[in-house]
Amino acid sequence: MIRTPFIVRFFSATSRRGWIGLGFFSLITLVLMPLLHLALPEGSTFHVSGYVITLIGKILCYAIVAVAMDLIWGYAGILSLGHGVFFALGGYAFGMYLMRQIGRDGSYKSDLPDFMVFLDWKELPWYWAGSDSMFWSIVLVLVVPALLAFIFGFFAFRSRIKGVYFSIITQAMTYAFMLLFFRNETGFGGNNGFTDFKRILGYGITTPEMRVTLFALSALTLMAVLVLGRYLVTSKFGRVLTAIRDAETRVMFIGYNPLWYKLFIWTLSAMLCAIAGVLYVPQVGIINPSEMSPANSIEIAIWVAVGGRGTLIGPVLGAFIVNLAKSYFTVAFPEYWLFFLGALFIGVTLWLPRGVVGLWRTMTEKRIAR
Secondary structure, X not given: OOOOOHHHHHOXXXXXXXXXXXXXXXXXXHHHHHHHHHOOOOOOOOOOOHHHHHHHHHHHHHHHHHHHHHHHHOOOOOOOOOHHHHHHHHHHHHHHHHHHHHHHHOOOOOOOOHHHHHOOOOOOOHHHOOOOOHHHHHXXXXXXXXXXXXXXXXXXXXXXXXXXXXXXXXXXXXXXXXXXXXXXXXXXXXXXXXXXXXXXXXXEOOOHHHHHHHHHHHXXXXXXXHHHHHHHHOOHHHHHHHXXXXXXXXXHHOOOOHHHHHHHHHHHHHHHHHXXXXXXXXXXXXXXXXXXXXXXXXXXXXXXXHHOOOOOHHHHHHHHHHHHHHHHHHHHOHHHHHHHHHHHHHHHHHHOOOHHHHHHHHHHHHHHHO
């Protein structure tokens, strides 16, 4: 009997040993990178710069979004091209708190955010009430995207909208929200959005300690999302969800109602994207309506496709591969980045339908067969 190689077990959604290995690797990274950043001087060969910490922290947030997308696309067969709106809503909800924490340290020395003073606002809008509370901001982060996803998903899934039609509707939704947030009178900073953050819970947002803390929180959240995802997809719920993806009519015939299964995973996925937005905003220092652009939502789908949908680990790899390549190409060849991204998506669609993880599995299986 031929034993399956470790790397195949590592990328399997049901492999306990592989997930333990991933956990150890993540913990080493989680401890090692902050130590190299804080403990070593900048001139040291092994020093990890603040730029690298911020870049990896940002990609960790993207990886959370990719896993959230994989839960609905890879396991439920629901391709969303509007997940950027949930990510941005989470960022805006937390950004309101960060803007209130600036206090009178802004350019206009006012209790109101600078953009409101510039637009001659006299008081905060009603929906900014309580935004100076961390607890209330977290409530908004979880409730607002979840409520939007639930209402949108309920009417869409009840109407049996799926496939390319559902994808187009989600893209229209994120485009509508982008146009709404671009307007100055909505009270979200218009084209510039929120920026110039100063502190979180009284601690400076740009200090090395806070930078490392946000990085660690992003890594821990990603691990928690992966564990949650594995629990869901290997449970009875996950098996029903996969059956709905493969043969929804048959699932209905044997007595299951696909509406509530799809609605639950859709709403959960939106909440995970919002949590990623919370971690993303203080690390990059800005949130604006461009995060809701349809192109950003399409890019999320590309991360999942490149890594391998329906694998959980694949989307994480895809997020790192695409965004590290983006960081390189936008500096070295800025005018060719979009061409590279388009070629990557076409190549994956034609030759790697199962993504990087699927390619590795195929190559390993062929070696075993020989």
